[in-house]
Every structure is written in C-alpha cells, then in structure tokens.
Amino acid sequence: MNASVAIGIDLGGTTLSVALVERDGRMLASRSTPTDAARGPQPVIDKMVRMADELLTSASLDRSAVVGVGVGSPGPLDLDAGRIVRAANLPGWIDVPLRSLLFDKLEIDVVLDNDGNTAAFGEHWAGAGRGYRDMVMLTLGTGVGAGVVLGGQLVHGHFHNAAELGHTIVAIDGLRCACGQRGCLEQYASAGGVARRAIDAIEHGQSSVLTDNDTEPITAERVADGARAGDDVCLHIWDEACRALAIACINIQHSYNPECVVFGGGMSDAGDFLLDGVNHHLAAQRWSLCDDVPSLRLAELGREAGVIGAGGLAWRQSLDC
Ligand SMILES: [Zn+2]
Structure with missing residues (x-):
C-alpha cells in the first residue's frame, strides 16, 4: 500500500488530539480526548497508539499507509534525542524519550517538535500563512x-x-x-x-x-x-x-x-x-x-493547527529523506 496519510498528534496539557493528515494538509479524520497527563507518559502513549489505530481502521487503512508520525508537545524539548526535557503543564513528565517510546509501539518514523512550532507549521502549510x-x-x-x-x-x-x-x-x-x-x-x-x-x-x-x-x-x-x-x-x-x-x-x-x-x-x-x-x-x-x-x-485552522502541522512535519521529513 502506498503511503497516503501522516499521523499528527497534539499533546496538550488537558487535551490529546490525533489526526490523519493528507499530503495537501487536509484532515481525513481526527479525534480528541482528555490527556490525563497526571497518570504519567506510558498510559498517554498507549492512548495515542490506540487512537491512531482506530482512526486508520475507520478510514479503511492500516499502518502501511502511514508516511510518518508528527508530535507537537509542550517543551522544552531535546529535538536531537526526541525527548521531552520538562513540560510545565504535563506534571511529572521529566526526561521522557517520547520519540523512541512511540516508535517502539508503532514502528513508524516519529518527528517531535514544540507545540508552538507545530501550530505555526500548520498555519504556514495549510492556513493563514499559505x-x-x-x-x-x-x-x-x-x-x-x-x-x-x-x-x-x-x-x-x-x-x-x-x-x-x-x-x-x-x-x-x-x-x-x-x-x-x-x-x-x-x-x-x-x-x-x-x-x-x-x-x-x-x-x-x-x-x-x-x-x-x-x-x-x-x-x-x-x-x-x-x-x-x-x-x-x-x-x-x-x-x-x-x-x-x-x-x-x-x-x-x-x-x-x-x-x-x-x-x-x-x-x-x-x-x-x-x-x-x-x-x-x-x-x-x-x-x-x-x-x-x-x-x-x-x-x-483554529484548534486543529497543531495536529495538522504535526502531520505536515511528518510529511516534510519523509519527503526530505
Ligand atoms: Zn516568561
């Protein structure tokens, strides 16, 4: 199956959003749920994976159709290592290797960026900054x-x-x-x-x-x-x-x-x-x-700027490779 969507994830302090994003910046499907960040990283990562799989199933796709995964997270981040260093509105999330934890579950390339950056990239790619x-x-x-x-x-x-x-x-x-x-x-x-x-x-x-x-x-x-x-x-x-x-x-x-x-x-x-x-x-x-x-x-793009931009970063990374 040819890659046809990116998975965009917006990890917020209160809301977790996941979307399937097409190559032209349109959202094929999306879902949001409370983050429950206080329970720690692993349950939230499990939820990201579950939501992504549910969205793929609802679109009659499987993981082979995914070009990559983009995640927007509160920072500061270590982008080289794909880590959350510390996030003020994710209590207890200190030094979390989010990129590798997600890759281990999905076996799809993951790109991590600051949530302000993913929103900006989304608006530049598919919104007011086009x-x-x-x-x-x-x-x-x-x-x-x-x-x-x-x-x-x-x-x-x-x-x-x-x-x-x-x-x-x-x-x-x-x-x-x-x-x-x-x-x-x-x-x-x-x-x-x-x-x-x-x-x-x-x-x-x-x-x-x-x-x-x-x-x-x-x-x-x-x-x-x-x-x-x-x-x-x-x-x-x-x-x-x-x-x-x-x-x-x-x-x-x-x-x-x-x-x-x-x-x-x-x-x-x-x-x-x-x-x-x-x-x-x-x-x-x-x-x-x-x-x-x-x-x-x-x-x-309203609240969707972050997930669309995260998906856009995954597309960008795959096309640069
Ligand atoms: Zn300040």
Missing part, C-alpha cells in the same frame, strides 16, 4: 505559544528553544512571569494573562461590568466584550494587550523580518477588534527607515 515564505505565529491561549517559519523552515536555534516569543520582554520591570522573568509578553497578551489581570483589578476594588455577572468565569472573551462596550477596566487591559502585541511585532519585525504575523488562540477569537487594536499601536510606533512592517493576520 503562500508566505517567512511567517511568525503567536498562539495567544493560556500562555503564548510561538513559531517562526523562515524560507519555509521552522527556526529551532542551537538550544532548540528559538521562538519562545511568549517570554520576550515587552515591559521593563513588568509583571512577574512563572518563567522567572518580569514583563513577558504572555503576562499581558495571552488569554490567560488578560483574564488574570481583570480578576486582579476587580480584587483591588475597581468597578467593572465584569462584576455584573458573577456566575460566569472572567475570561479574555468577556474582557474583549467589556472593552467593546466601553468599560474602563476592560478597555485598559485590552489596550495594554494590544500595545504589548504591537511591541512584540516590532521586535519580531527587526529580528526576523517576516511578511506576516499570524495570531491564533483564544485572543484571536476577537477578530478585527484585536487586529485593529494592535495595528493602532503599530502605527503609533512604527519605524520610519523603510516600510517593512509585517501584515497581521488571524489564524485559520
């Missing part, structure tokens, strides 16, 4: 995941941690981040950071429309809605998020000089309200030496 040579993606979710694609290739860096753009500093002596630094982008512009800032403002006694409804949790989506409605607290936090993203985009412009920056994750659900806010601050600060400011775009 047709661009050079693209940066920021996934604005619980934290900020990121990936840099230059000349069609993901940038990894010597220590494999390139593109940790969520921890680039946008405010000197700013908010403390769990990573140990201060002023990281993800404290200001992730969906989690925006919600946290709103909760903090209310706990400090500021009045806001957010307190009108105390049955719903405070989320970035509600902060965006409040900002649209003119609520001062929400407007301030949303505007700071947009300003932090504009500063990040300027730093990205001067570091990588991409054609576009793609925003994904929960914050991007605000659509043009997010793009307009960031563009407003970009226009206020843009440099004047030449016109090379990247265009801003919204991600197109």
